[in-house]
Amino acid sequence: MEIGRKIIHLDSVDSTNNYVAKLLQGDEIDHGTVILASEQYAGKGQRSSEWVVKPGENLTFSVFLDNVNVAVGKQFILTQIVSLSLVALLKKRNLKAEIKWPNDIFVNGKKIAGVLIENQLRSTTIQRTIIGVGLNVNEIDFKNFTATSIKNEQGAFVPLNDVLYSFIDLFNKTWSTFISDLSLLDQQYHNNLYLRNVSARYQDQLGVFNGLLLGVEPSGKLLIEREGVLASYDLKEIKFISQNAL
């Protein structure tokens, strides 16, 4: 599943994920190709919420995976692999990175990266995957957002290329290490999970409560102990309160 043999660097694009999708329609993209954009003017956050990045400051890129062959019931392993690659990248730079469920990366309680994955299914199998990553590298002005960047944490400017190469390298290593040992993958994901086993404020349909985040189900649902009862939550069913993050 090696990626990074081909890197296409665009000055400006609506979204790198869309660009991959367009190339795919014309069969013009090979497995592992990385599309990097200096400027993304309609970057995809979670459906409709847009990730806005100043040109050249941060890293926004997409990776195309062909012949993924992962059963749709196990799709969450894709999120886990990408998240762990990003955590490894940041830890290499001595940043205390954690995975904020389901697919954001936090440093010191602030968002530093987000992941958006789009799959094409054939029956119940994921055939092709577009991984979109937004990683804050040199941005230092986050306005009202609880966000941070590598530079914001460490003070020094970081060349975007270095960070991209590091991601490619670590993604390849993470994939080959864990794809044959999914229980180890799950364990590593849990070891790096933000707020795990820490009492924190959450909100579900019944209201705000103090809960204990215990982990994530194989389906990707979040497990939180709520007043002694274990509850599992879909993305839209739970809100992190104390961190004002979701």
Add this chain to the structure above:
Amino acid sequence: MNIKEVQDLIKFVAKSGISEVEIEQNDFKITIKAADKKEEKQIFVQAPAALPAQAPVAAALAPVAAAPAVAAPAKEDTASEDSKYLTIKSPMIGTFYRSAGPDKDAFVSVGETIGNGDTVCIIEAMKLFNEIEAEITGKIVKVLVDDATPVEYDQPLFLVDPS
């Protein structure tokens, strides 16, 4: 790309397991190849074909019963009119979306003819967006689920007239 960036690229290729990297930027294109690299060292442990069988945890999530998204005769209990129709079912639990984005056109609408491999909807779960392809050919008779609402595994999404 400046000299420093080219040097960084060479370093990256030298250090990583990748044997060749090609970069395209505007009119510029560069390919860096590692001479005679220990290709064997980079054997991929992926065995993707074997994957679905491997993880026992997932078994419960993806029941092996009747493959979803595959054409199946519409249920008997629907009007007899419907029995000549096929359904496209959801291969997973998630949220059903009829278009690629809030401001985008629906992938398919009633009366439209779809073919094998056409994208008919997106099902999202935990921020993973899955494009669902039709595996049948026919005309959409009915969209059975509202946009942006939850769907269950195997839930019928579209009624299709194959004739």
